[in-house]
Every structure is written in structure tokens, then in C-alpha cells.
Amino acid sequence: MSDARYIVLAAGGTGGHMMPAEAVADVLSRDGYDVLLVTDPRGDAIKNALVDVNRYVLDTSSHMGGGLMGKVRSVLSIIKNTFQVRGQFKKRTPAVVVGFGGYPSMPAVLAARSKGVPYVLHEQNAVLGRVNRFMAEGARVVALSLEHSERVPAAAYTEVTGNPVRRQISKLSNIAYSVPFGFGDVRLLVIGGSQGARILSDVVPAALASLPMPVRSRVEVTHQARPEDVERVREAYAKAGIKHTVEAYFDDVGAILLRSHLVICRSGASTVAELSAMGRPAIMVPLAIAADDHQTANAGVIERAGGGWVMPEAKFTAEALAKKLTDLLADPSTLSNASEAMRGVACLNAADRLAAIVKSIASKEGETR
Known part of the structure; x- marks a missing residue:
């Protein structure tokens, strides 16, 4: 059974993924939710982001490599990390998983989908990233930073929230x-x-x-x-x-x-x-x-x-x-x-808007379980 007050955020690689995750984590933590960050070694190395949030660090930062062998290694890495995240979810099942793009989003979102956990995707850029494009059609919401974002699958349900910025900004x-x-x-x-x-x-x-x-x-x-x-x-x-x-x-x-x-x-x-x-x-x-x-x-x-x-x-x-x-x-x-x-x-209330979507889904999950 999922925990209605437990939210997993998946982000990594660059500050572009980590900073909006931090902004949303601040809102969720303020409102009494327990937040876990799933990231990779590059995301974990950004020490000024999500410093007060518990984290689970994947043991690889691989992405789609070049050549046939590179792609094979990437697929095997994704499978391995998906099972690792599923193991974490067996210990405590989140109400919602939120993917912010980058490599760590895929194993976390795949693990959520395999366990029937709803997930939300957030796209920071004006063009939907590869991971978000691949996972968009199964998302409860694809939250966009910009209204006319490119390469959004037609079947995806979208809402425009803006791109969350850190509290210090x-x-x-x-x-x-x-x-x-x-x-x-x-x-x-x-x-x-x-x-x-x-x-x-x-x-x-x-x-x-x-x-x-x-x-x-x-x-x-x-x-x-x-x-x-x-x-x-x-x-x-x-x-x-x-x-x-x-x-x-x-x-x-x-x-x-x-x-x-x-x-x-x-x-x-x-x-x-x-x-x-x-x-x-x-x-x-x-x-x-x-x-x-x-x-x-x-x-x-x-x-x-x-x-x-x-x-x-x-x-x-x-x-x-x-x-x-x-x-x-x-x-x-x-x-x-x-x-x-x-x-x-600017969209200064983006973090609140995205957090509101996540909280609404978590609340509905709590009512149905």
C-alpha cells in the first residue's frame, strides 16, 4: 500500500533538473510531505541542491551511448536501476513519483509504472526531452514550463505550470x-x-x-x-x-x-x-x-x-x-x-502549481487505497 504523505522526486545530471526539483521539494516538505530524491552520481555531486532531502543514488549515470554496444549497456543499466528502485519502493511505496528528466527519471518512472504508482513528469525546456517523450503517455500529468512546448506526444495530458525556481531566487x-x-x-x-x-x-x-x-x-x-x-x-x-x-x-x-x-x-x-x-x-x-x-x-x-x-x-x-x-x-x-x-x-508560483498537482494526485490515491 502506498503512503499518501510520501513523494519521490527523480532528477539528476545537471542543475537544470535538480533546481526545479529542489523548489518543489521545499513546498512539499513545508506542507508535511516526506520527500525522497532519486538521482545519479552527477546529480549527487551538486551539493547545493536538495541538501536537506533524503536521497537514493543510482550506481551509474549512464545514458544512451553510441554504437550498438553502447546502447546495449545503456538498456542493461536502465533495467538494473529500475529493479533497484523497485526494491526501494517495496520498503515504502510512494503515493506519487515526479520525474524531472535526465537519466534517473527513467528507472524511477519505470519502477512506478510497474508497481501501479502514478507519476508526473516536469519538462523544464521548450522542447520535451527524450525521457519525458518516452514516458509521457502514461503520466497522469506532463507539466510544461512553456505553453507551446515542442515534441509533446498528442496523447499526453499536459498542464502549464512554469519552471520552478529556488526559494533564494x-x-x-x-x-x-x-x-x-x-x-x-x-x-x-x-x-x-x-x-x-x-x-x-x-x-x-x-x-x-x-x-x-x-x-x-x-x-x-x-x-x-x-x-x-x-x-x-x-x-x-x-x-x-x-x-x-x-x-x-x-x-x-x-x-x-x-x-x-x-x-x-x-x-x-x-x-x-x-x-x-x-x-x-x-x-x-x-x-x-x-x-x-x-x-x-x-x-x-x-x-x-x-x-x-x-x-x-x-x-x-x-x-x-x-x-x-x-x-x-x-x-x-x-x-x-x-x-x-x-x-x-516569469512564472513565480510554478513550484506551488506543480506541488498542488502532486498533492492532489497523492490525496486521491490515499482515498482509493
């Missing part, structure tokens, strides 16, 4: 954007998602170094770089005389976003959701190899709304970025208007 969302007028500092945040982005470390320092001195002297940059790139990025900024803070990881991205005028970033779903929640305009460089090119789709939503500008990797050069920055900083009202447009995209 949502509580700062009502603080006004500060326009960089006059000769004051222009504060830039460069961030490549939970995995970092080498292209940002290659291009941004060179672009800033090429700016005219009157502009360059105003720039203050906070840059998240991969660990192996930190020292060279620091040296590049120092050589150009640019005020900088460069780290592999920042504990409080919310506070940094709060004081930033412009963000240069990837366009993963959580990044886009947090930027829109806080109304921070962005130059977005979609990851070219992202599955189904979903980062370009995410960035396109923001650009069409007027909240930012897309620069594909192939066109993201130091010269092109320097020109874009020069144009933006010449007219602060452009950034101010983009900030307002960003806020228009």
Missing part, C-alpha cells in the same frame, strides 16, 4: 532592476550553468579587453569558469585592467544576480527561469550540442519576448560580443526595457 524577484546610468560601474555576470562553459571563458575576456578604455574602466565582471580555466581567465582580466571576480562556483548566485546589470550565459532552462524571475537581461549563447537544440529554443522564447539577445556559438566571437556590449551600454534604456520583458516571461 523567488524571494528576490520583487526587487527592482537598477539601470547603469552615467559613469557608474556596469556589473556583468558570466555564467555557464552547473557545468561551466569554456567558450565563455575564451570569448568574454577578449571581448571586454577590446572595449574602449572609457567603457572598459566601468566594467566589473563576476565570472564562473571551469576549474581548469579559472587562473587563465583571472590573468586575462587583470592584464586588461578589468575589475573581476572569477571562481569555479558561487554559493549565492541570487545575490550576484541582484546586483548585475547584464548576464552573459548559456540558455539552460533553470538559467532562463532564474533570469526571468529576477528580471535580468541576458546575452544567451545556446549550447550547440544540446539534445534537440533545446537551448536555442529556450533562448528564442526570451528573445522574442524582448528580454535578451541570442548569439549562436558559431557567431559568438570577441569582435561580435564587443560590438553588442558597446551598443547595449550606449543606451541604458535598452537594458531597462529588457529587464521588464524578462519579468513578463
Whole structure:
């Protein structure tokens, strides 16, 4: 018999899956539900997410590999992990399983389906991911972040909830954007998602170094770089005389976003959701190899709304970025208007909306068992 107050969340791999899971876990825990996270070693390594939630870590982070043998290994890994999760469910059966995409969703959702446990899927991106596409038709609800999401199976039942953002972000969302007028500092945040982005470390320092001195002297940059790139990025900024803070990881991205005028970033779903929640305009460089090119789709939503500008990797050069920055900083009202447009995209109650769906299903399951 399932436990009506016990919910399993399955997420992993990147912050894009873990952060919305954390936001929903916060709401469920606040309302008295017991939450278990199913994740993989990569998700478990993101130590600033779901720190107070019990977790079950799968013993592999495999996904569909290349070639016949890679696919065989992936299928065997999924089967093995599905049986492992089923073993956990025998000890205590959840009322609902919520899959947030990524590899750990599949074994958890397959285990739920095999035991007759209802499941909900959440899609963060503008294009439904492979795991969610595969499992969508059996889901009680496929919760979408965006109304016109692509590649949604026709038979799936969907509701638009938005993409949940962490509490530390949502509580700062009502603080006004500060326009960089006059000769004051222009504060830039460069961030490549939970995995970092080498292209940002290659291009941004060179672009800033090429700016005219009157502009360059105003720039203050906070840059998240991969660990192996930190020292060279620091040296590049120092050589150009640019005020900088460069780290592999920042504990409080919310506070940094709060004081930033412009963000240069990837366009993963959580990044886009947090930027829109806080109304921070962005130059977005979609990851070219992202599955189904979903980062370009995410960035396109923001650009069409007027909240930012897309620069594909192939066109993201130091010269092109320097020109874009020069144009933006010449007219602060452009950034101010983009900030307002960003806020228009935000869905600040997404975590509550998704949690309400989960709680309703759990309640009905409790009544029928």
C-alpha cells in the first residue's frame, strides 16, 4: 500500500533538473510531505541542491551511448536501476513519483509504472526531452514550463505550470532592476550553468579587453569558469585592467544576480527561469550540442519576448560580443526595457502549481487505497 504523505522526486545530471526539483521539494516538505530524491552520481555531486532531502543514488549515470554496444549497456543499466528502485519502493511505496528528466527519471518512472504508482513528469525546456517523450503517455500529468512546448506526444495530458525556481531566487524577484546610468560601474555576470562553459571563458575576456578604455574602466565582471580555466581567465582580466571576480562556483548566485546589470550565459532552462524571475537581461549563447537544440529554443522564447539577445556559438566571437556590449551600454534604456520583458516571461508560483498537482494526485490515491 502506498503512503499518501510520501513523494519521490527523480532528477539528476545537471542543475537544470535538480533546481526545479529542489523548489518543489521545499513546498512539499513545508506542507508535511516526506520527500525522497532519486538521482545519479552527477546529480549527487551538486551539493547545493536538495541538501536537506533524503536521497537514493543510482550506481551509474549512464545514458544512451553510441554504437550498438553502447546502447546495449545503456538498456542493461536502465533495467538494473529500475529493479533497484523497485526494491526501494517495496520498503515504502510512494503515493506519487515526479520525474524531472535526465537519466534517473527513467528507472524511477519505470519502477512506478510497474508497481501501479502514478507519476508526473516536469519538462523544464521548450522542447520535451527524450525521457519525458518516452514516458509521457502514461503520466497522469506532463507539466510544461512553456505553453507551446515542442515534441509533446498528442496523447499526453499536459498542464502549464512554469519552471520552478529556488526559494533564494523567488524571494528576490520583487526587487527592482537598477539601470547603469552615467559613469557608474556596469556589473556583468558570466555564467555557464552547473557545468561551466569554456567558450565563455575564451570569448568574454577578449571581448571586454577590446572595449574602449572609457567603457572598459566601468566594467566589473563576476565570472564562473571551469576549474581548469579559472587562473587563465583571472590573468586575462587583470592584464586588461578589468575589475573581476572569477571562481569555479558561487554559493549565492541570487545575490550576484541582484546586483548585475547584464548576464552573459548559456540558455539552460533553470538559467532562463532564474533570469526571468529576477528580471535580468541576458546575452544567451545556446549550447550547440544540446539534445534537440533545446537551448536555442529556450533562448528564442526570451528573445522574442524582448528580454535578451541570442548569439549562436558559431557567431559568438570577441569582435561580435564587443560590438553588442558597446551598443547595449550606449543606451541604458535598452537594458531597462529588457529587464521588464524578462519579468513578463516569469512564472513565480510554478513550484506551488506543480506541488498542488502532486498533492492532489497523492490525496486521491490515499482515498482509493
